[in-house]
Amino acid sequence: MVEVRNVHKRFGDLEVLKGINLTVNRGKIISIIGPSGSGKSTLLRSVNQLEVIDEGAILLDGVQVNRPDMKGLAFERHINNIRQNMGMVFQHFNLFPHLSTIDNVTLAPRKLKGMDKKTARELGMEQLERVGLAEKADVFPNWLSGGQKQRVAIARALAMKPKVMLFDEATSALDPELVEEVNRVMRSLADEHMTMLIVTHEMSFARDVSDWALFMDGGVVVEECTPDKLFSNPDQERTRNFLQKHLDNNH
């Protein structure tokens, strides 16, 4: 279970998150939608403390993730443990260019869980097959197409078998077939009690996959409810405007 409590984040003068509250229960998938620049990526990065927040608290299964009281090595150990249980897929993928696809996927299990090479390769191939990229295992990231990179990024995060996954535009480079596939993968992961936070621009994907949906604008949560309600009959004027097209289409 992930809890975000009254989180504030500033970049210099710019307040990007203005008190965000949010709870995701175990095995649930929650979608975050909102206009560009509204702070979605920042929120996701704050959850695993890639951005140090200025105020508020983040909890994973009751354990506080941000620990302003902890310093140095103690915090290091704490956060590394937490992060091993929290996979992240970046908007820009950030694959490791010096490692082949399979090494990108297996590096963390090998080095962090001490998995031996063979087991790790099996696990890695399994993850790559899941995203349909087994034949690109020994290719370097620079040779991959956009969608292939994104899928490797997903496989890499999944290989650590985290409790929580954070997806920043997880399907932006994927074609409809693959989106369908990722949707299926996510559902099966949720069944295995994985919790997921998804930032996405694809409204239909958000509607299909998620259990709960959240609309952010200007650093605040404007509205949250079930995706069906959000996409068919949101309460707020702002949400209605944003989703206009989709409301039109689906009513």
Add this chain to the structure above:
Amino acid sequence: MVEVRNVHKRFGDLEVLKGINLTVNRGKIISIIGPSGSGKSTLLRSVNQLEVIDEGAILLDGVQVNRPDMKGLAFERHINNIRQNMGMVFQHFNLFPHLSTIDNVTLAPRKLKGMDKKTARELGMEQLERVGLAEKADVFPNWLSGGQKQRVAIARALAMKPKVMLFDEATSALDPELVEEVNRVMRSLADEHMTMLIVTHEMSFARDVSDWALFMDGGVVVEECTPDKLFSNPDQERTRNFLQKHLDNNH
């Protein structure tokens, strides 16, 4: 008018484009859809010769773009002229990190068209306003959100007022409101006789914006027709499978 005639492209053993033919008339918008790794980006990159093709020809307004007969400086001059008339928006944006947003947009007009600083800034601000980013003019790319980066990339390409625009996933990082906006911008550009080739994964966007649609798979064009036909009643089995979800939704 852009013509692509029997284009082949290999990466080592891998034949990525296997004889592509395609014609886009002036002021028309054509969408290219297809599964990940099918060669869409490669095709777009071949059109402005970022990839040297192995066979075939590409023509812009009757002038051949790829010129295997030309060497060295002569080809340089030729291709630079052509490219000034062909804007490209990359899947990974590729903004120049050492330049502020406005400088990213105005660099080419200033240096290539000898535009003076003031005029260039006016032009740049105009383009940035068009994509709703005037207030980020003096910010560096690293401080921008994903959608903001993508919009700067679009503004940068448009600032050269090209005859043809090539969009590789032009809306992947954009929220629905902005997609709508980009759609509107594209329409107005088409009215000013700009020709556009768009690779996209957002089927509804492809359907809305384009005059002609093309489905690629495994390096060949499987099917091309009007978007309405493609998305409602494609001829080929492969296309039907790929678009299954969208056909379901829209029928």
Add this chain to the structure above:
Amino acid sequence: RDLPEIRDDVFQVANSGAYPPFSYVNTQGELVGFDVDIAEALAKKMGVDVNIQSSPWNGIIAALAGGRFDACICSMSVTEERQKAVDFTDPYYSAGLSVWVQESTDDISSIDDLSGKQVGSTLGETGNQWAVENGEGKWRNQTFQGLPDMMNALTTGRVDAMIADDVPVLVAMQDNALAIKMIDVGELPRWPAAISIQKNKPELKEALNAALAEIKADGTYQDIVDKWIGKGANIE
């Protein structure tokens, strides 16, 4: 270190190793020369083991002051300023300055003719100090790291004249056919060359002076002069 400590150990002596015929490395790699023989002769008289080493000029004073060497038997001229920093023994020879020009030069025949000319001298030599102090407003000085550099500069015309101790140049001219000549500019100052040791080492100074007197008395000194400088030369 003073004498008692040296007796227990070895007498560490330095020279520059690049100043023939006083000290230099021959092509067998041995450190030889007038200063080397003098050092050995003195050590023998004093009854101490000696270790003679070379150290570049720009580090030799630091080495002495820093205690790495007990004495510099390295053709060092005695000046008042230097006496403030180190102690000198009695002189063991005296060096005279001389002015040298290219063989083809005919417009320099006195010190006054040096006006406006480029004049070379080597670092650490008294000739250098003399040239700098007297050349102010008259000629332009250029300092070299060693005699070979300076002679090179003279023969290639980089300097119009050079001021140097006479003996080394004369010896160099014997071995190499150099197209330079000494010009008679009248009396230039002579400086006694002495052994420098660290300040306040009275016993060592005493012993060195005594040994020096002995080798002069028993003819060892003149033998060494004959060997390195020239038969019957008088450089006292």
Add this chain to the structure above:
Amino acid sequence: MDFDLMVEVTPLLIRAAWVTIDISSRAIFFGFFVACGLVFLQTFRFAPIRWFARGYISVVRGTPYFVQLLLVFYGGPSLGLRLDPVTCGVVVGAFNIGAYMSEAIRGSIESVDKGQSEAARSLGFGKAHTMVSIVLPQAASLMIRSVGVLAIVLVKNSSLVSIISVVELTYQAQRLIGSTYKPLEIFTLSALMYIVIIYAVMGIIELAYRRATRYTTQ
């Protein structure tokens, strides 16, 4: 050119060249560890440790190498540090070049895209682990070249060690010129020896560079 002379002095110069190789190779080796230590100290959260490292780098880079040699060699004994000249050359060389190398390493590390370490951190890698597995391999190309330049600099600057009476290649050459008055011959010989030594260093750098950048060219 006096070839007989050149043949005659070659063994002497080779022996001196060996001193140069010996001092430089050991100084480069230990210097690299000094550099890594300095980089490491700068990652400490406890500010005085960082200041110490920065201050050390500043002072060592800011003062001339030969002064450092003299101070350690002659000032050392009064602090109980008695080193023979060659060891002193190695130690001062290592601590000197280490300061430069640490800056070169820092610069290379900073040239790696921040997204890379974020990605590794998000997988749960610790700072050190991220550095070793992700950042350093990508910083390697720049690091190898800039650390390599410093290695070459050190080989050349090893001639300054003569100031504490170590007879290395340059000083030996100068002594021989002093006695033979044949600068051209002897400098040519010593230049050739430097070329061989440094060419070997460059070869190692180039090999390492190729290895480190394999993935970008594949």
Add this chain to the structure above:
Amino acid sequence: MEFDFTPVITYFPTLLKGVGVASLVAIVVAFMSIVGGLIVAVISIYTNKVVSWPLRFFIWLFMTTPLLLQLYFLYFGLGEWVLIPAIVVGILGLGFHYMAYNAEIFIATIKSVSGGQYEASRSLGFGHWNTILYIIVPQALIRSIPQLGNNMILMVKDTSVLSAIGVAELVYASQYAISVSFRPFEFFIVIAMMYYVINILMELGQAWLERQTAYRR
């Protein structure tokens, strides 16, 4: 060891003049070696062998031989034909030397700029050389700042080698003073401090540049 700094005071004006000469040489050499190093790097990466080979060989020569020997060859060796003033020889020698070092750095940083940057610029219609000028080189320069700072700090101290050919820089000035006064440590301590002041100025400059470019990476 006792210290006596009175000779230092006597020769202080000479030392200051030496600082002046060293700074002048350093500034000219810094400019020459950075611009030249960049040109060498660009040529050796982007041109064919026929063009780049002679240049690389030239640079290789400076890379592999000690500065002192180069100065001797330039000063005395060339002396048979042309008499270049010592300070010019010194600047050329140091300049080419550090040009070679800087080129090594630039080769690595230029290659580290991603291919996407090159492509983006080319797709806007910039030519090959314009792309290098406006896109690749500025980004490479930003990444090179720490290493260039390193090289330039080294270079400032290498100006002392020029004393070998009689350029009256700081070490030269001190050597004369030492040979007269026999007070080596006093002078060395003082010139170390003078170099250190120059160094602090350079470090401040480097830190400023790094701050100014941090967000442009």
